[in-house]
Amino acid sequence: MGFIIETTEIDLGDTPIENIFINDFMPMANGTYVKVYLLGYKYAYDKDSNIHVDNRTIAKHLDIPLSDVLNAWDFWEKKGIIEKIWENKEDKFNYKVKFLNLKQLYIKNNYRPVSVGEEMNKKTxxxxxxxxxxxxxxxxxxxxxxxxxxxxxxxxxxxxxxxxxxxxxxxxxxxxxxxxxxxxxxxxxxxxxxxxxxxxxxxxxxxxxxxxxxxxxxxxKTDEKYYRYEKILKHLGHGNRLPSVGEMKVIDKWFEEYEFTMDLVLKACENSGKTSNPSINYIDGIITSWYNKGIKSVDEIEEKDKLQNKKDRADYKVEKVKPIKTKFHNFQQRTSNYTAEQLEEIARRKREEYYFKGKGEGK
Incomplete structure (x- = not known):
């Protein structure tokens, strides 16, 4: 007779990770390197000889380039927490990864993570x-x-x-x-x-x-958002300062909501040349205008932008307002019927009337 244990179709197991890695090493690395280490450690811990795993497997599982996986192992090897074991040293990409026991390293060598990768005799x-x-x-x-x-x-x-x-x-x-x-x-x-x-x-x-x-x-390569902030601020001549939280939200909108390319955003920065000190909000006005016009590439800027501007001008025709005539427009001044001498005589009589009226005398 024999004994068989049914295995689950979904991996519901556990993989223990040493706290030394979490506390001392994880903060040193970018997210991709950490993911490569953890997935590789999980495969090593499974100890299933029926499953063949290599660097290409990890790259496919994490949906990252193979070069990122190789760079991750180079990084962790430099930190001193893994070893590469080659079966064929002529094939530099085909090797096994040995995960070292961090607690043992710490106890045996008085291991100090701060000094990893540094020469012991280097004076600090x-x-x-x-x-x-x-x-x-x-x-x-x-x-x-x-x-x-x-x-x-x-x-x-x-x-x-x-x-x-x-x-x-x-x-x-x-x-x-x-x-x-x-x-x-x-x-x-x-x-x-x-x-x-x-x-x-x-x-x-x-x-x-x-x-x-x-x-x-x-x-x-590792943090696309931060790269965007750096690139755009430098293009605007603000390379020596950091973006504010509000500016980061606006820049994220261009790429995530509008789905603009970096070339298109930098073109908007160039089009702000009329302003001596362009801000992110000023660039946002340009980009939002392009987004509303359906512009999705640099090649479409001249075509769609000019076409829309031409249409806007056509829609802005101002009709001449005809003056409304009233009965006063038909009024003809009587002064046009008098000569200069007659007008002077009328004015003289008016002055005399005003003068005598002021003295309380009748004429």
């Missing part, structure tokens, strides 16, 4: 109080602290400022990048924490993202 800069005082005298640094105060909705305390200055030095980040890290962490991720922002900065550094141009390319 520690900001002293005197350094903070000197840094506050630098306009770019002082402006950075003011911007962060605004984003945090509270003033930074001295030890937080010291940490930020250490990021600038240790991760080769300029003040603009630090501001963007705070904005991304707080406004986009909803994490009002210095440590969370520190993880973002470390993550960017590990990926070689140390300037605004590299960051824009990064967001173009």
């Amino acid at each position: 800069y520690t900001c002293a109080v005197e350094d903070l005082i000197d840094a506050n005298q630098i306009p770019a640094i002082n402006n950075m602290f003011n911007e962060i105060d605004y984003i945090m909705r509270r003033p930074l305390v001295p030890n937080e400022k010291q940490k930020i200055l250490e990021w600038i030095y240790n991760y080769n980040m300029n003040p603009d990048m630090i501001i963007k890290a705070f904005f991304y962490g707080i406004e986009k991720k909803g994490k009002r924490s210095i440590n969370y922002v520190a993880a973002i900065v470390r993550n960017w550094y590990d990926q070689g993202i140390t300037n605004v141009e590299a960051l824009q390319e990064h967001f173009k």
Whole structure:
């Protein structure tokens, strides 16, 4: 005889994830890398030899490019929490992924997530109080602290400022990048924490993202909305400031509700050249006008926009208003029947009548 356990048609199992990953590593990565790790870990935990899973399977399941899956494993390998095992080293895309036990790493190696990927002998800069005082005298640094105060909705305390200055030095980040890290962490991720922002900065550094141009390319691949905000503000000449919540909602409307392309939105920004300091609301007027006219591409702007303007002018013909004639229009002034001498005599008599009437005398 034998024993058989019926399996469910729907996967109702559980996959335990270590808290070390959730607390220390997940904040460092973008959403795609986290999803790749979790799905790969789930497949490894299932231990079902009948199911063949590879990187292409994960890419298909998550509906992402294969390159994103490979980049994710590169990222986690750099963090030191997975190992790649090649069966054939000539095929660099075909390898197994070994998930390391994070608790064991922590216990055996006194594992510190902050130091992952850094050389052990690398000297790190520690900001002293005197350094903070000197840094506050630098306009770019002082402006950075003011911007962060605004984003945090509270003033930074001295030890937080010291940490930020250490990021600038240790991760080769300029003040603009630090501001963007705070904005991304707080406004986009909803994490009002210095440590969370520190993880973002470390993550960017590990990926070689140390300037605004590299960051824009990064967001173009991983966070489309943030890339839009950066691209549009820079096109309008506001590349050094962050979008407000209201501006983000308006920009989202262009792409999500109107379904406009980036080329079409940037064309609207170019058409605002008549205004010296165009705002997002000004651009919204142009784009909404195009949307109402059914314009969906740059090629249609000239055709449909001019056609609509021509029609509007035709509809705006103003009819000449005929003057309404009354009985007063038929009145002819009697002065046209008098000579100049007669008019002068009439005027003289009027003056005399007025004069004698004022004295109470009759004529």
